[in-house]
Amino acid sequence: MKAAQSPLLQQTHGLRQAIRRKAHTGVTSGLAQGAMQGNVVILTADWASEFLLYCQKNPVACPLIGVSEVGNFTMPELGHDIDMRHDVPEYYVYHNGEKVESRSDIEALWQDDMVAFVLGCSFSFELALTQAGLTPRNIEEDVNVSMFETNIATVPAGRFFGNTVVTMRPYVPKDAIRAIQITTRFPKAHGAPLHFGTPDAIGIQDLNNPDYGDAVTIKNGEVPVFWACGVTPQVAIRNAKPPICITHAPGKMLVTDLLDTDLSVM
């Protein structure tokens, strides 16, 4: 994989620095465009191999792009200066599957037996959509993408199980077709949608009340299009109940130095 070109590398480095010094605490959607962003899951080593298997069995919702050495908070394959304890705008901390706090860094919580996982994120295809004239509504409205828990079961692995979380972006059918083609090129960023149209067919009751993120406007003639989301493992973690687990807060991702296009196909 190729590191981002210099001007973009300056952006990703600058953004991570701003996050590290807590100057940027918000969502990362639409920032450092062209650089791959990732979902973060941190577990202790005794839970890590089951989680690794869970990702392998659910590659659409959980496309792994990086796994750290045990106890090592760097992630050199995703960026030479990444510090997994500081470089996410907001972390969620779970004890026995229950969220107990959110933090702007986890230095005090880092343990020598921790393993960090980074999963591809649908933000990676948002630039490609935007460049095709299909700017996602959440970017247009400058809010976090809408995320919903569905009734689509993931494949369980060890103690990890649960339903798939999806992001939703509305498009008219013609543009949805183009968006399907474009996102198919990004299998490591959840790829093509799982569903479009009828929310209730996948267990979503109300598009105006997302489970995570913000509601967006759905215009007349548009249909909701649903992509698998890297928040899915957070549901599996709630179910698995590991003594400690740390994730990113939805929409507040790890910004890497890789290009979105590094993991695209065709």
Add this chain to the structure above:
Amino acid sequence: MKAAQSPLLQQTHGLRQAIRRKAHTGVTSGLAQGAMQGNVVILTADWASEFLLYCQKNPVACPLIGVSEVGNFTMPELGHDIDMRHDVPEYYVYHNGEKVESRSDIEALWQDDMVAFVLGCSFSFELALTQAGLTPRNIEEDVNVSMFETNIATVPAGRFFGNTVVTMRPYVPKDAIRAIQITTRFPKAHGAPLHFGTPDAIGIQDLNNPDYGDAVTIKNGEVPVFWACGVTPQVAIRNAKPPICITHAPGKMLVTDLLDTDLSVM
């Protein structure tokens, strides 16, 4: 382009022979699977260059795969023994844009100044859909595919103009997404759909009353998916009113010796 492999070549040759001797007069959907089928338009040379331009301007609805020499009823690039006067199960004959008769051959009508055009057909991706477990409903129900005139204008060229005709195949959204991916690989067979869902958004009033072909069952939870159709030029011909024009009857195509995959991408 590679000719079809021997067993398939025997099928295509056998089917064309059966058509030629009028033993097969029905639709060709689902027959000689793997061999490319084509829409047919025959015009006199003084109309041919405008029609060629019309196809160039509307490549999704009118993907040209063959054009004959003036006055020559063979089409060697699509099959060494093809006779454009005999090898279509049913021909429609138009005078000044009005359909005046249908015929099982056009030998008596062939003129020395005629040019035959062959356009790719969505049947070419039906095998790929079937192999992916997405058998089109028209094949399941053994009827002609449903075709509808829409309000989607084509780009006019010379005297040729009109709205796009589409085929419709119903799928649940998950399968529609896969069908979009699969048909994207066949740009010379109309490629990805133009629309899905709401028929009225593209000017279709009643899915149970197709303008050509047969109605098919739409099951609960399925959405109609619409692909551009090679019957589109027949509308443009009605509008252009050439003194004489000959086409295939909808669903009764020219079966070629090319493989569907010859013109697929990726």
